[in-house]
Amino acid sequence: MKMRxxxxxxEKLFVKFGNKYMSRIGKKPIKIPDSVEIKIDGQxxxxxxSNGEIFREIRPExxxxxxxxxxxxxxxxxxKKTNAFWGLTRSLLSNMITGVTDGYEKKLEIQxxxxxxxxxxxxxxxxxxxxxxxxxxCPEGIKFLVEKNIISVxxxxxxxxxxxxxxxxxxxxxxxxxxxxxxxxxxxxxxKVGKKATTAE
Numbered sequence: 123m124k125m126r127x128x129x130x131x132x133e134k135l136f137v138k139f140g141n142k143y144m145s146r147i148g149k150k151p152i153k154i155p156d157s158v159e160i161k162i163d164g165q166x167x168x169x170x171x172s173n174g175e176i177f178r179e180i181r182p183e184x185x186x187x188x189x190x191x192x193x194x195x196x197x198x199x200x201x202k203k204t205n206a207f208w209g210l211t212r213s214l215l216s217n218m219i220t221g222v223t224d225g226y227e228k229k230l231e232i233q234x235x236x237x238x239x240x241x242x243x244x245x246x247x248x249x250x251x252x253x254x255x256x257x258x259x260c261p262e263g264i265k266f267l268v269e270k271n272i273i274s275v276x277x278x279x280x281x282x283x284x285x286x287x288x289x290x291x292x293x294x295x296x297x298x299x300x301x302x303x304x305x306x307x308x309x310x311x312x313x314k315v316g317k318k319a320t321t322a323e
Contacts, residue, residue, distance in 0.1 A: 148208035152193040152216050155223055160193065162186055167215060171222040174263065174278045178214060181207045186215065193219075221278035228287035231309075232271040234302035237294070239268045246273065250294040250304070258290065272307065 154160060161168040167186055168177040180186060183204045187194045195212040197204045220226075232239055232250075240247045244260040246268070260266055264286055267274040273290060277283045287306070296303035298314040305311055 146209075148195055148197075148205075148212045150212065152195075152212065152219060154188070154191045154193060154219065158219055158222060160188060160219075162188065167218070169215075169218040169222050173222050173225060176218050176221060176263075176278055178218065180211050180214075183207055184211045186211070217280045221280055225276060225278055226280045226283040227274055227276045228283055229307040230273045230275070230287060230290055230304050231307050232273070232304055233296070234294075234300075237302070238271070239273050241266060241268055246290070248290070248293050248304075256293050258286075258293075261286065273304075 155171075157171050159170045161170070165180050165182060166177060167180060168175065170176075183197060183199050183201060184207055185196050185198050187196070193215055195208060195215065197208050234251070236249070236251060238249050240249075242257065244266065246258045246260065246266045248256040248258070250256060261282070263279055263282055264275060264277045267276065275283050275287045275290070277286075291304045291306065294303040296305045296309075296311045298312065301311045301313060
């Protein structure tokens, strides 16, 4: 009963005040650096700088405006999901601006005797104990770097960088006994204790 009364109270407040007191993240304006250009074409938002260009289609419930070198995200209609879309849209746009200014990078570490990575042009080649090397093509907007046993994945899209890094890790995830394989730099791998050999008395 208490949970039901609490839910009804929240619903009443939502109807009475709308999104005025919702999404603290969504209400924050985003400052536009001088090196960044933003274009709004309906629901399509394009963010561009000398480092590259990235675009995204936003939800029809959300409106994006530019005022005095700042981006403002506001809801157009009230639905059960508007609050979530509001904050999410603001976070995605902020990530886009960060991407074209500073870029994103994820580093992976190779552990294991005989395991190594190299570059074939722009593509990544992994030798991870299989019968043949695994070659991963470099998608547009991504750059691979290899230094000893460290693989760096760089790009302006946070989502794409994360997706490609996860794809590399899946080639040979760290096994739980010795931890050999591909892991994120700083990742803690839970180890299992192997079976100990017993001697007959």
